[in-house]
Amino acid sequence: MRNRFRKNIIVEMKNMNIRQLAKELGLSVSTVSKVFNKSHEISEETKKRVLETAEKMNYTPNPYASSLRGRKTKTIAVVIPEVADSFFSLAINGIEAIAQDKGYHVLIYLTHESFQKEQAILKDFQSGRVDGILMSVSRETIYSDHIKAVIAKEIPMVFFDRICEDVQTARITTNDFECGYLATKHLAEKGCRNIAYLSISSSLAISNNRMKGYKKALLEFKIPFEDRNIVDCDNDYNDNYKAIKNLLNNNMRPDGIIACVEKFTTPIYLACRDLNLSIPRDVKVISFSNLEPATILNPSLTTITQPAFEIGKAAATVLFKSFEKKSFRLELENIVLPSTLLVRDSTLKV
Amino acid sequence: MRNRFRKNIIVEMKNMNIRQLAKELGLSVSTVSKVFNKSHEISEETKKRVLETAEKMNYTPNPYASSLRGRKTKTIAVVIPEVADSFFSLAINGIEAIAQDKGYHVLIYLTHESFQKEQAILKDFQSGRVDGILMSVSRETIYSDHIKAVIAKEIPMVFFDRICEDVQTARITTNDFECGYLATKHLAEKGCRNIAYLSISSSLAISNNRMKGYKKALLEFKIPFEDRNIVDCDNDYNDNYKAIKNLLNNNMRPDGIIACVEKFTTPIYLACRDLNLSIPRDVKVISFSNLEPATILNPSLTTITQPAFEIGKAAATVLFKSFEKKSFRLELENIVLPSTLLVRDSTLKV
DNA sequence: CTGAAAGCGCTAACAA
DNA sequence: TTGTTAGCGCTTTCAG
Numbered sequence: 165m166r167n168r169f170r171k172n173i174i175v176e177m178k179n180m181n182i183r184q185l186a187k188e189l190g191l192s193v194s195t196v197s198k199v200f201n202k203s204h205e206i207s208e209e210t211k212k213r214v215l216e217t218a219e220k221m222n223y224t225p226n227p228y229a230s231s232l233r234g235r236k237t238k239t240i241a242v243v244i245p246e247v248a249d250s251f252f253s254l255a256i257n258g259i260e261a262i263a264q265d266k267g268y269h270v271l272i273y274l275t276h277e278s279f280q281k282e283q284a285i286l287k288d289f290q291s292g293r294v295d296g297i298l299m300s301v302s303r304e305t306i307y308s309d310h311i312k313a314v315i316a317k318e319i320p321m322v323f324f325d326r327i328c329e330d331v332q333t334a335r336i337t338t339n340d341f342e343c344g345y346l347a348t349k350h351l352a353e354k355g356c357r358n359i360a361y362l363s364i365s366s367s368l369a370i371s372n373n374r375m376k377g378y379k380k381a382l383l384e385f386k387i388p389f390e391d392r393n394i395v396d397c398d399n400d401y402n403d404n405y406k407a408i409k410n411l412l413n414n415n416m417r418p419d420g421i422i423a424c425v426e427k428f429t430t431p432i433y434l435a436c437r438d439l440n441l442s443i444p445r446d447v448k449v450i451s452f453s454n455l456e457p458a459t460i461l462n463p464s465l466t467t468i469t470q471p472a473f474e475i476g477k478a479a480a481t482v483l484f485k486s487f488e489k490k491s492f493r494l495e496l497e498n499i500v501l502p503s504t505l506l507v508r509d510s511t512l513k514v
Numbered sequence: 515m516r517n518r519f520r521k522n523i524i525v526e527m528k529n530m531n532i533r534q535l536a537k538e539l540g541l542s543v544s545t546v547s548k549v550f551n552k553s554h555e556i557s558e559e560t561k562k563r564v565l566e567t568a569e570k571m572n573y574t575p576n577p578y579a580s581s582l583r584g585r586k587t588k589t590i591a592v593v594i595p596e597v598a599d600s601f602f603s604l605a606i607n608g609i610e611a612i613a614q615d616k617g618y619h620v621l622i623y624l625t626h627e628s629f630q631k632e633q634a635i636l637k638d639f640q641s642g643r644v645d646g647i648l649m650s651v652s653r654e655t656i657y658s659d660h661i662k663a664v665i666a667k668e669i670p671m672v673f674f675d676r677i678c679e680d681v682q683t684a685r686i687t688t689n690d691f692e693c694g695y696l697a698t699k700h701l702a703e704k705g706c707r708n709i710a711y712l713s714i715s716s717s718l719a720i721s722n723n724r725m726k727g728y729k730k731a732l733l734e735f736k737i738p739f740e741d742r743n744i745v746d747c748d749n750d751y752n753d754n755y756k757a758i759k760n761l762l763n764n765n766m767r768p769d770g771i772i773a774c775v776e777k778f779t780t781p782i783y784l785a786c787r788d789l790n791l792s793i794p795r796d797v798k799v800i801s802f803s804n805l806e807p808a809t810i811l812n813p814s815l816t817t818i819t820q821p822a823f824e825i826g827k828a829a830a831t832v833l834f835k836s837f838e839k840k841s842f843r844l845e846l847e848n849i850v851l852p853s854t855l856l857v858r859d860s861t862l863k864v
Numbered sequence: 865c866t867g868a869a870a871g872c873g874c875t876a877a878c879a880a
Numbered sequence: 881t882t883g884t885t886a887g888c889g890c891t892t893t894c895a896g
């Protein structure tokens with residue numbers, strides 16, 4: 165205890181804390197604290213003096229110490245299946261824009277479409293690490309106990325894009341059903357009569373809603389629904405490539421393909437190339453995608469493009485609203501931002 | 515104080531803490547704490563009992579309280595210019611893989627290429643929010659005081675891809691000089707004699723090193739260096755498009771283009787289309803890029819592809835090593851992971 | 865307007 | 881093997 169003072173001097177630039185700063189200023193700890201919390205009970209003069217000295221001594225309040233007392237971490241979590249996907253990376257942009265503006269910090273967690281990882285990640289949130297959660301569930305997520313447990317702890321949560329249907333909380337999505345319908349209708353109008361749908365998961369609402377729209381359009385155009393035309397893809401690039409090649413290397417092969425997510429685009433194009441099938445002459449292709457280079461593909465790709473950035477922003481905005489008003493009812497928030505059909509050459513009528 | 519007990523019972527499932535759990539178990543807090551810290555001085559039986567009750571009562575230790583005592587946050591920061599770029603999103607994958615494995619949490623910060631934002635973000639790290647930092651500097655970063663301040667506080671930092679030359683700390687990069695050389699040589703061998711280089715910043719080592727390689731190859735092939743062939747792009751899509759169009763809409767127009775980063779690809783292709791220039795006949799194109807669909811572009815794109823995932827992994831690995839060994843000398847780490855030239859149709863000799 | 869002191873949830877000496 | 885206790889750095893009544 166005797167040489168504590170010396171030690172503090174030696175490392176003062178490194179381990180400054182509020183007590184040291186207060187001592188330096190000849191003020192009490194609470195006065196200094198109030199300055200940093202913008203309290204109105206401190207004189208302008210003192211405020212200025214404190215801030216200047218803090219700057220000089222390179223002092224920044226320890227956020228974890230304040231969160232311990234104040235019970236708010238100023239941190240949110242974003243849980244997504246994948247980051248190397250333009251939908252999710254654009255959504256992160258939107259989230260980060262809002263978070264930075266509000267002075268919040270963003271923890272990122274990737275499930276890689278694994279339910280088990282998702283569980284482990286959510287489990288940790290029980291600890292009070294974050295004030296809220298933005299989440300897009302994995303393709304494997306069927307049970308929701310891990311999500312409900314987090315909500316039971318009253319940690320606000322907002323789903324974006326991929327929701328979990330049996331959890332009642334805010335949902336920011338796009339008009340999946342309608343887009344599935346529009347995509348299919350578009351292909352039908354271009355002359356397709358044998359349309360395949362590449363699903364990312366049979367349990368994901370996003371994928372199923374798009375498929376329901378697909379079925380509705382089939383009905384409308386009196387195109388019979390065929391089981392062989394629904395391909396449940398998985399999470400491995402090579403498996404998907406093979407499944408697609410299989411679908412196309414067949415005398416019943418489709419004359420139109422709808423890809424439910426962007427990552428199927430490359431394997432579709434490559435499979436067509438390898439099988440000597442021409443897009444759009446032999447097969448027309450449309451993909452849900454936010455890929456910027458869609459327009460310079462060979463041929464350019466018709467897409468259903470989601471407002472990814474806006475979805476991220478909306479999700480974050482709703483979450484922050486729930487922080488501001490304790491009475492805010494997250495489960496009543498259900499925002500649907502429409503996607504856009506961008507017609508390009510991959511669905512050209514030939 | 516009188517009704518505190520009652521209150522605790524009511525919300526016990528929500529605000530469990532170690533004290534409550536200890537009371538429930540008839541044990542002391544320290545015993546419980548030791549169980550969670552895998553101390554060997556606790557009997558198997560007690561351990562089991564504690565863990566089971568914790569599970570039942572939904573207790574998870576508050577990480578910020580432990581970090582306050584233990585002075586480690588189990589959190590790292592990743593500071594990057596942009597996430598909607600396949601190099602950075604793949605690097606994040608690599609970082610996250612290591613972090614998840616080590617039980618660390620990843621805070622993400624985007625500078626959007628703004629020096630000012632970068633400063634503000636780093637300033638916050640003075641607070642002890644993170645145990646370490648992985649960083650790729652913005653295109654605007656010339657001064658490094660904000661970075662040095664963080665290092666002065668002894669917060670370990672590792673640069674990946676975009677380093678800051680006057681800061682001595684670990685660097686994980688790719689062989690930029692060599693790749694600039696290889697790209698240029700490749701174009702020259704395909705017959706180009708008027709090669710443009712699209713730079714992302716005149717102050718970034720990454721961009722300058724690639725350019726130095728470019729110059730070396732020019733010299734080797736006796737191609738005169740022309741100022742008009744260096745285009746300093748900026749951060750706005752439309753500006754870049756215009757600059758590229760300008761470069762090409764000119765009787766001195768280049769017969770080869772090297773794009774220093776992936777995001778120039780789309781504007782190059784579109785400018786060529788708009789000017790009725792054929793790739794590769796009129797202009798050959800090569801881009802530093804990790805874009806998966808490079809292979810299905812029209813024409814397919816020749817790329818210098820960086821080991822993005824491995825760079826992320828290596829950066830995180832080095833950072834964690836410095837956590838484990840206090841004596842670890844970060845400034846001696848200088849890992850160079852080589853990129854690959856992938857020849858495709860955009861540089862075909864015609 | 866400023867200060868004293870209790871305590872946020874946890875860990876780590878040190879005692880028992 | 882388990883328990884007591886003093887903080888980690890900060891905020892927040894409450895008193896002055």
